[in-house]
Amino acid sequence: MSDELEEAPRTYSGALLAAIAVALLAAIASLIWCFTLGSRMSTAQAELTDTQQQNAKLAADLRETEARLQVTTDELGKSLGLTQKQLDERAQAIIQREQADEQKLESEQKQTAQQVSQVSSAVTNVQSDVGGVKTDLTKTQTDLATTITQLSQVRGDLTNTNSVIARNHDELVLLEHKGDRNYYEFSLSKGQRKPVGTVSMELRKTDQKRNKFTLDIFADDKVYEKKDRNVNEPLQFYSGKDPALYEIVVNNINSRNEISGYLSTPKGAPAPATAQ
Secondary structure, eight states: OHHHHHHHHHHHHHHHHHHHHHHHHHHHHHHHHHHHHHHHHHHHHHHHHHHHHHHHHHHHHHHHHHHHHHHHHHHHHHHHHHHHHHHHHHHHHHHHHHHHHHHHHHHHHHHHHHHHHHHHHHHHHHHHHHHHHHHOOOHHHHHHHHHHHHSSSEOOOSSEEEEHHHHHHHHHHHHHHTTTTTEEEEEEETTTTTEETTEEEEEEETTTTEEEEEEEETTTEEEEEEEETTTTEEEEEETTTTTTEEEEEEEEETTTTEEEEEEEEESSSSSOSSOO
């Protein structure tokens, strides 16, 4: 029993010591934490102060920048105001020039339209005239063809084919328009030797009552005598280096001593040196 009483205070003393040790450890830990927290707070306060100083500097720089920007904005505004005025004036000038160009273009288009209308009218008139000319030409050609078919066809004195002859000057003109041969008109008096084309002729005799005559033809150093021939009778002979058929037609015996008519030669025959 006494042993139990002796051990009881010892047990309580150990527990008390343990509690004191724990308290000491806690106090030391609290001191350490407080020191650490204080150090951290000091660092944070220094950082906060530095940040505040930087912010103050940034604010000052910002105010200076804003002031400079305001000055620049004012100057730029003035400059832009002057440029805008110049742009407005130039734009107005361009608009006026464009309006003038449009008016000029419209006027030129109207003038061109009038000229085109006038030209179209003139072309229409010309076309009408050409149409009329074509109609007249067609009629003339038809009349000419009809007249040519009505010309006398007489058998020549050398060939077995009929020759189309002209009986007067008007019919000779029609034959010339036909364009198949060359024609040379002549008048010849009795006893006269006269060049016609590339040949010569001499009237030997006439018989006005019987419409007959005698004619000598000189060609290529030859003489062709056409004796007692009739008016409007083709008198044929060959002449030239490459012999071609020539024809003489006497249309009239104007008096006892004169005849008139024409010489007909091929298109390729030599032309006279001088017109007779």
